[in-house]
Amino acid sequence: MSVIARQGFKYSIIGYLGFLLGTVSAIFIFPYDVKFYGKLRYIMPMAEIILPIVVFGISYSNVKFFFSTKNDGKHQNLLSLSLVAVCINFLIFIGGFFLAAYLFPELKVTKLWKMKLIILPLVLVLALSTVFNKYISNYKRIVVPNILDNFLPKIANLGAFCLFFFLAFQEKIAFYFFFGMFVLGLIAYYFYTNKLEKFTPDFSTNYFKKDKLYKQIFNYSFYGFLGNIGTYIALRIDNVMIGDYLGFQENGVYSTLLAIISLISIPSMGLYAISAPLINEHLELKEYEELDVFHKKTSLTLFFLGLVLFSCICVGFPFLTSLMQNGELFKQAEPVIWILGISTLFDLATGFNGYIISLSKFYRYSTFVMAILAVLTITLNLYFIKNTSLGLLGIAIATAISLTLFNIIKIIFNYTKFKVQPFTIEMIYAAIIGTLGIAVAVMLPDFKNNFVNLVYKPSLVLVFFLIGNYFLKIFPLEKYLNKSFLKSIIKF
Structure with missing residues (x-):
């Protein structure tokens, strides 16, 4: 090795x-x-x-x-x-x-x-x-x-x-x-x-x-x-501004919710690092069609896996708070989970937009866009803190708006320069499955034991995804569950 x-x-x-x-x-x-x-x-x-x-x-x-x-x-x-x-x-x-x-x-x-x-x-x-x-x-x-x-x-x-x-x-x-x-x-x-x-x-x-x-x-x-x-x-800046304007307790609550929602980004941890050399190769050789195909595949993978985790978090979070110390504080802030989660899902759906820019000859553009994001984040946070009574929800909305606009700018730039974009029809199919899974899990009756609910509700969502994916062929799950692939991981 x-x-x-x-x-x-x-x-x-x-x-x-x-x-x-x-x-x-x-x-x-x-x-x-x-x-x-x-x-x-x-x-x-x-x-x-x-x-x-x-x-x-x-x-x-x-x-x-x-x-x-x-x-x-x-x-x-x-x-x-x-x-x-x-x-x-x-x-x-x-x-x-x-x-x-x-x-x-x-x-x-x-x-x-x-x-x-x-x-x-x-x-x-x-x-x-x-x-x-x-x-x-x-x-x-x-x-x-x-x-x-x-x-x-x-x-x-x-x-x-x-x-x-x-x-x-x-x-x-x-x-x-x-x-x-x-x-x-x-x-x-x-x-x-x-x-x-x-x-x-x-x-x-x-x-x-x-x-x-x-x-x-x-x-x-x-x-x-x-x-x-x-x-x-x-x-x-979120943690700093919450600490300065709303208080340390609110900052602790927000940080905990952020840690929970960051679970949906787990699939991206290794994929981005692995993808960088391939992106660089396609850009160097000006293989933009191949880059577009690769971009779509990785974006779909990140979005689908992130959506599965997000759906499980959404239906399980109310029961998780009952098992947490000071759980009522976190349950009251549940909308923050939804706002941050949806914006993070969109970020995953846009894939490695930033890598394409930073590895291309337009790498200086990344600095310009990041500066815009920083100014926009601070401005929106200040607006929601000083002009609304939304508290942590306002911070989450400000973050979601700035992150979404940031990704939209990168999508437009990459499509203009390289004719690549991350979206596919399979993403819509996945979103429909996730929505149905969450809706059914929420409507079904709860058990008296919250730990049972914490296991049972997300499991039901997983079943929905397995069935939906089996018929719609969104994610090639069979490729990652066969014996040869598992042996290759162990061997590696």
Whole structure:
């Protein structure tokens, strides 16, 4: 088995285990104290929004310019100066932050200011870790970085929560543990980098002054910064704005619902990574018809599997809340599940739209669209928070609108440039089956035991999908249930 195959297989296992740990914790552990969980879910997203400002795209330059600098024996020089640049950027940001607080005293009443002693140091640790993460990827090693990047935050959340709630430690101690896990991760990054190749810091600037290489690095880093900050704002701003405007308890509820609905994205975890090389090949060879066929097949697969999971969640969620601590809080927010779920389904139905753009010669367009998404998300969230009384439902609607418009823009762009689009008639058949399955499951009587209902209702939906798929041939299920396919997985 090749290095890439081994790393990819291990990467997938770690990814799914991390996802499972995070989801189970969000459903059965964190609801014991929704407010404290809301604080944890405020700290990390806020740090991640600030993160691109401090990193400034420098991490991407450690990939882009790795091989050229390695040929000259200066790749560790690039890494060393990148780490210094991140530290300098952090000091500049800190100076700007406190200057802003001096000029605008209202900043001192925000939750960011009150929690600055954990958020700001966390930004520096994450920034340095990000540089190491990208640098290590040049050695085709993705498993250890995935553990540190994906698994570690979930352990930090779970450990901090258990210390505070179950072991009755002070909140401050729990936050120290949370921060300490990321410091441990940074130390692990350093030692793993040193294991791959003995790291000898080199802070000389002569090499980068030659032929003004530093200008190329700056320009590339700046582009990475623009794309990265748009992505982080678009994906993390919900938790920050809920924490600031609605409260930490509401943030905890929203984060739990988000964890539940993210289950429907499980099928996409591996498929996107596998698809990228094929997309790139079709684009390079200008095989747009083949790309269109591939696009439709993968989009249908993601939509169908996501729809099955979403339908099961919809009919089972009311009974799941009865088994959760503080379940009534989550049951009241059930419409959020429907809004976020439907918008996520549409996102799955559009497939790898973003990959087509980012892997094509129009890759700069991704940055422009992501910036639009970030601005639109913030604007809509503010509107629904300040002008309506919808609360979390308003946040969900704002997210759904911005995500849907984002996908529509990408669909139009890809169809205009490459004549590819993701939709098929089979998607309509699948939607009809899902709607009928949900309707029948909801109308049928409930048992007195909620655990029985939690099993029985989703099972009924699954039967509907199996029968409907058997007659309409939407998804080639038989291909994935035969002995040869199962043996190939075990062998791999």
